[in-house]
Amino acid sequence: MKETELTVVGNVVNSPQRSRLASGASVTNFRLASTSRRFDRESQTWTDHRTLFLDVECWGDLGGNVSHTLSKGDPVIVVGELFTHRWESEQGPRSRSQLRAEAVGPDLSRGVAEFRRTPRAAAPAGAVEEPPADAYADRSTDYAPEDYDGGPVTLDDEAADELGDGRPLVPSLT
Numbered sequence: 001m002k003e004t005e006l007t008v009v010g011n012v013v014n015s016p017q018r019s020r021l022a023s024g025a026s027v028t029n030f031r032l033a034s035t036s037r038r039f040d041r042e043s044q045t046w047t048d049h050r051t052l053f054l055d056v057e058c059w060g061d062l063g064g065n066v067s068h069t070l071s072k073g074d075p076v077i078v079v080g081e082l083f084t085h086r087w088e089s090e091q092g093p094r095s096r097s098q099l100r101a102e103a104v105g106p107d108l109s110r111g112v113a114e115f116r117r118t119p120r121a122a123a124p125a126g127a128v129e130e131p132p133a134d135a136y137a138d139r140s141t142d143y144a145p146e147d148y149d150g151g152p153v154t155l156d157d158e159a160a161d162e163l164g165d166g167r168p169l170v171p172s173l174t
Contacts, residue, residue: 006082006099008054009107010034012074016058018067028063030070032056032078032099056080058101065118066104075107 013031020026036049056078058066070076080101087094106113 003081004083005079007077007079008032008034008052008099009077010052010075012070012072012076013053015072016067016070018063026060026063028058028067030056030058030066032076054082055085055096055098056101056104057098058104061118062101062104066101070104075110077105077107079103 010032011034013033016028016030018026018028032054033051034054035051037046038049039045040047057063078099078101080099080103082097082099084095085098
């Protein structure tokens with residue numbers, strides 16, 4: 001069965017964190033927020049609606065490029081495979097939606113970027129970096145869907161900057 005492919009346009013919520021696993025593989029993780037907008041006919045303005053939060057994982061060279069390029073608040077477009085990570089904790093069963101990125105890029109409708117190609121070394125024949133079966137088993141940054149009450153998302157001080165249309169750069173749960 002084909003995996004669920006998804007494209008998400010949103011903002012980087014936290015600074016990307018790069019990790020090297022015992023297997024030698026490297027992964028970069030960050031959180032992405034995508035807030036839908038609705039036009040309010042009464043006030044004749046655009047208003048924020050619901051926010052989707054996703055944990056994004058980027059493997060290998062993509063992860064290195066993401067960790068060197070993106071920062072909290074950056075507008076991005078992420079394409080990848082959507083899946084639900086499930087595990088048992090002291091509080092019971094837990095889960096979170098994750099996006100295993102195939103491509104990540106800046107949202108050029110909201111700014112400009114400068115692109116530089118990275119030099120590529122020749123890889124040994126047949127070498128493919130695959131993620132381990134459970135890369136998040138020992139992570140302490142648990143997220144449970146029930147932790148988010150679905151209420152409005154407010155801005156932190158760093159997100160007070162706004163785009164020309166009044167939309168905040170970064171939503172925050174606090």
